[in-house]
Amino acid sequence: MNNMQLDTQLTDIQVTDHPFDVDALTKWLSSSPQDGAIVTFIGKVRSLTDEPISLYLEHYAGMTEAVLNKITQQARNRWALNRIVVIHRVGNIDTNEQIVFVGVSSAHRSNAFAAAEFIMDVLKNEAPFWKKERTSEGDKWVDAKPTDVMALKKWTKSSSKQE
């Protein structure tokens, strides 16, 4: 991680084929004295059976970064936020490894909670990533879930917590 870059801007977006350092990201999110709240979310590869699965994540380089940028900007337009981190892994990822990290800092917790959830909900529906599951029975592309589309609805009603 490039800490010099982190210190000169308040939004950090990365698409990477390496594991990320949650402690370093949290430390950066926590570094502004005016912030009273840090909310972080970590998404990881889960396995519902005894058999470990691994994932392969493909993305559309260039569009991914543009979409993640747009989402963080939308969050800033909606809530008073200070620091924002969005890290997403691509390539091969094993069971129980981390795929995605979203972190938000703000003066108060309600804005930070809402913004972190908003960023994840929109990312799941709009950022151009595709997961392929690799199991002993073969490879299979993961289908998009209707529940992810439903999750967007809470942000289109009069749900902004800050007018």
Place this chain on the structure above:
Amino acid sequence: MNKIIFFAQIRELIGTDTLSIDAHNLTVAMLLEQLSQRGDKWSLALKEHTVLCAINKSLVDYHYTIKTGDEIAFFPPVTGG
């Protein structure tokens, strides 16, 4: 000329990741129709599934009219996070 990029299961089904063709003045719907006539695999990948289209890395609908130089991408619904 236009560059067309395919992703995920669409790319695997048709066995092609990029194409270079002249698609200017076609709508996205017309281009999809034209591509799906390339064979059964193309028709299966592009007509029997939900296909999203991005032009120059932004999502567009099927009515968009393609211009010379536009980068066109076709992909399935996204599954990141």
